[in-house]
Amino acid sequence: MAHQLCPVGLGFVETAPIRLVFGQEMTAAPEAVFRALAEDVPGWSEWFSAVRSARPTADGREVRLRGGVRFEETVLKAKAPEVYTYRVDMTNVPGPRAWVEEWRLVPSGTGTRVRMTFALDGTALFRAVSRLASPGMGRAFRTAVKTLDRRLSLQADRA
Template structure:
């Protein structure tokens, strides 16, 4: 059953009760990373193994994402700044517990490649926040795997 989440703005990424931040360097330049994140939404399923399907909606202003295990998200893009920033919030999901969720992908040049910083910002009742904090290691592994997959995807 899909549930509507509280609409949040880009500032939520800095103020959320739970903020999980992960950083990884990739070989591709920021422009290529941005294109993979913001412009090739269906391509996410090729490099982010948790994603089984992603598609843009409303000319890219929104997205629909499906994860392994059946979790679904409908999202609104909050920011898309070429080669620097891509952020979105979840508007509707079938995942239990959360009240608000936003993600930010910040890109900075790192030599000839890109430093990717992913912030996963969420709110929910106390048990949800505890579970999410406990899931940090797993989300970190997923992010590292996704960045390795992104590098391979862009190089191909």
């Protein structure tokens, strides 16, 4: 059953009770990474293996993960090529009260340093599970970013 989460703003990224932060270097330029994140929403399923489907909506995105998890999200900030931040408004995941994800893109040589922050609040059980899931979430993030980097490299080679 889906439930509505609190409509927190951008500041929640810094103040959330649970903050899971992951980083990864990419060879792709920040502009290409930003386009993949913010403009090619359906393409997420091609590089992020947990994503079964993603589609843009009027104010954000609808995302379905493998295993049946669903999210309805609102984009809070899309500032090319630096930051892409969205809030989960509705999900069928039990326990969250507020959830924001932020992708920060920083030039690094000719590539990009990607930093993703999961800002979360929820029941005690949700918080505990989130902390326990952190290593797996980090691996999934790093694998997805590496896959995206290969995908963007192939696209650049074809251009």
